[in-house]
Amino acid sequence: MQDLSALPISGIKDLWKTGIAEGWQALNGQTITEDRTLEADVIIVGTGAGGGVSAEVLTEHGLKVILLEAGQLRSSDDFILDEGKAYHDLYQEGAMRATKDAGMTILQGRTVGGTTVVNWTSSFRTPRQTLDYWRDRFGVSDLDREALNPWFDRMEQRLNISKWAMPPNANNAVIKKGCEKLGWHWGIIPRNVSGCWNIGYCGMGCPTDAKQSMLVTTLPAAMKKGATLLYSTRAERLLMEGDQVVGVEARPLNQAKEPTGATLTLKARAVVVSGGGIQSPALLLRSEAPDPEKRIGKRTFLHPTSFTFGRYQEEVAPYYGAPQSLYSDEFIFKYGVDGPGGYKLEMMPLHPGLASALIGGTGEQARQQITGLPHLAASIALVRDGFHDHSEGGSVELRDNGEPVLDYPVNGYLLEAVKRSHLTQVEMQFAAGAKAVRPGHSHAPYYRNWDEARQGIETLEYAPFITSLGSAHVMGGCAMGDDEKHCLVNHDGSYKYLDNLYVIDGSVFPTSLGVNPQLSIYAISARNATALAEKLSA
Numbered sequence: 432m433q434d435l436s437a438l439p440i441s442g443i444k445d446l447w448k449t450g451i452a453e454g455w456q457a458l459n460g461q462t463i464t465e466d467r468t469l470e471a472d473v474i475i476v477g478t479g480a481g482g483g484v485s486a487e488v489l490t491e492h493g494l495k496v497i498l499l500e501a502g503q504l505r506s507s508d509d510f511i512l513d514e515g516k517a518y519h520d521l522y523q524e525g526a527m528r529a530t531k532d533a534g535m536t537i538l539q540g541r542t543v544g545g546t547t548v549v550n551w552t553s554s555f556r557t558p559r560q561t562l563d564y565w566r567d568r569f570g571v572s573d574l575d576r577e578a579l580n581p582w583f584d585r586m587e588q589r590l591n592i593s594k595w596a597m598p599p600n601a602n603n604a605v606i607k608k609g610c611e612k613l614g615w616h617w618g619i620i621p622r623n624v625s626g627c628w629n630i631g632y633c634g635m636g637c638p639t640d641a642k643q644s645m646l647v648t649t650l651p652a653a654m655k656k657g658a659t660l661l662y663s664t665r666a667e668r669l670l671m672e673g674d675q676v677v678g679v680e681a682r683p684l685n686q687a688k689e690p691t692g693a694t695l696t697l698k699a700r701a702v703v704v705s706g707g708g709i710q711s712p713a714l715l716l717r718s719e720a721p722d723p724e725k726r727i728g729k730r731t732f733l734h735p736t737s738f739t740f741g742r743y744q745e746e747v748a749p750y751y752g753a754p755q756s757l758y759s760d761e762f763i764f765k766y767g768v769d770g771p772g773g774y775k776l777e778m779m780p781l782h783p784g785l786a787s788a789l790i791g792g793t794g795e796q797a798r799q800q801i802t803g804l805p806h807l808a809a810s811i812a813l814v815r816d817g818f819h820d821h822s823e824g825g826s827v828e829l830r831d832n833g834e835p836v837l838d839y840p841v842n843g844y845l846l847e848a849v850k851r852s853h854l855t856q857v858e859m860q861f862a863a864g865a866k867a868v869r870p871g872h873s874h875a876p877y878y879r880n881w882d883e884a885r886q887g888i889e890t891l892e893y894a895p896f897i898t899s900l901g902s903a904h905v906m907g908g909c910a911m912g913d914d915e916k917h918c919l920v921n922h923d924g925s926y927k928y929l930d931n932l933y934v935i936d937g938s939v940f941p942t943s944l945g946v947n948p949q950l951s952i953y954a955i956s957a958r959n960a961t962a963l964a965e966k967l968s969a
């Protein structure tokens with residue numbers, strides 16, 4: 432019998448299959464077994480938020496671009512709502528990435544389109560407080576909200592970003608019900624979707640191309656203008672002559688993500704590094720790029736994220752519907768910008784695979800948890816990291832095989848914020864009508880009411896490993912700013928110690944943001960890629 436689950440949705444044309452049939456230059460590294468040399472005006476390493484936007488802008492200016500992507504090319508026909516396949520094919524380390532001591536899990540994309548292919552579409556402008564802090568603390572000039580607003584306008588229009596007009600799913604409705612009852616702020620999330628079917632599988636790749644990720648927007652635009660894409664091909668190191676970057680050495684990868692043995696020598700007038708947090712610093716480290724203050728990979732931030740799970744009488748079905756549509760900023764700057772850690776409240780989708788990994792438990796307990804999934808709501812709190820002396824983030828290191836690992840110790844400052852965020856989320860879920868709520872902590876039971884929970888959480892030990900923490904927002908590691916003690920690139924993305932090298936992605940943020948990062952990356956990348964394009968085409 433035919434396996435219907437493996438069939439693409441009929442009537443939706445796969446953009447990439449059509450484009451390649453029409454002549455787009457997309458080369459699969461798996462088929463490259465012999466050395467080659469290629470030339471372009473600009474080489475872009477990485478095809479996510481920063482790389483996609485840069486590719487569109489640079490090709491619009493008539494520049495010849497080569498895009499390198501370590502991940503594979505997967506497009507709408509491949510997105511069959513299968514968690515296992517998606518995590519294996521579309522995520523870094525098969526979605527098993529974690530910090531060095533395994534204190535936090537890290538979800539990050541690795542595919543053509545980068546993390547934008549698997550993200551949950553929430554699109555916020557950078558908070559003023561964050562931009563002001565960057566200016567005052569790190570000397571990030573020319574990047575206040577007024578200067579950035581035109582770039583936000585432009586990218587919101589390009590990616591069809593607007594507040595979600597449908598009713599929230601039951602999972603997200605917890606925010607409205609709970610916050611209204613408690614008198615807390617809540618709002619509707621703007622999403623980058625066009626004709627969204629409200630399926631709820633954004634994290635597995637959008638099968639209807641409704642999500643306006645780089646895969647269906649900027650990258651196809653660049654391909655139409657003659658860009659060359661080399662996928663399953665990893666940038667190994669930068670090619671340098673004195674203090675000039677002259678290109679990139681790249682390795683095509685086979686299906687097992689191992690080098691095929693061939694070497695690609697790619698020459699260009701400029702190199703844009705858009706590998707995202709962790710990978711962009713890793714490329715600079717592998718290249719032994721000059722770094723007098725030892726800043727490469729330092730100040731890598733994660734928005735460390737805590738969870739709570741609420742059980743409801745009615746069905747919640749946390750796997751259906753727009754994954755994130757409501758949020759609360761009640762606690763994000765409540766304790767000042769650089770005081771105790773503030774956090775943004777959102778909900779997260781729970782599909783069976785992710786749920787079993789996050790909720791934990793074994794044997795009968797695990798069975799009960801999973802059978803109860805339809806009645807479970809999952810809230811998250813994204814802790815703003817990087818705004819306090821005790822919140823310096825993590826450092827990227829290289830393993831023996833050249834692959835990166837992030838050392839991010841979970842310290843007392845963070846755990847204090849996490850404890851407060853548990854109390855907040857538990858209170859919100861009870862106010863929303865939950866019958867029982869459990870914070871993401873190995874020693875926490877399901878509490879039956881807010882009083883019991885408050886007392887219980889007060890007695891919990893908050894320590895690394897027993898306190899569940901994860902991240903889907905890797906930022907920083909190549910901080911921008913005038914302050915050379917902390918920063919590696921200038922506010923236009925140019926590398927301080929080499930010519931012709933630009934970092935354009937989420938790794939340039941000198942702190943985390945306090946909002947989900949994609950729109951900040953799109954806007955700042957559009958600004959910096961435009962300046963670069965004008966310079967190169969002058």
Ligand SMILES: Cc1cc2nc3c(=O)[nH]c(=O)nc-3n(C[C@H](O)[C@H](O)[C@H](O)COP(=O)(O)OP(=O)(O)OC[C@H]3O[C@@H](n4cnc5c(N)ncnc54)[C@H](O)[C@@H]3O)c2cc1C
Nearest residue numbers: 477479481501545546551552553666706707937947948949
């Ligand atoms: C599950 C999930 C949900 C999310 N939801 C949201 C959301 O709702 N809203 C939001 O704002 N953000 C969300 N994010 C985060 C957001 O998508 C990312 O912050 C953003 O895409 C990062 O952009 P980037 O350009 O820095 O890197 P990425 O988009 O990660 O792109 C980097 C790309 O470069 C490639 N690469 C790296 N190194 C090399 C190399 N050496 N050679 C070749 N290729 C290389 C990588 O394989 C990757 O494809 C989510 C993330 C996840 C994981």
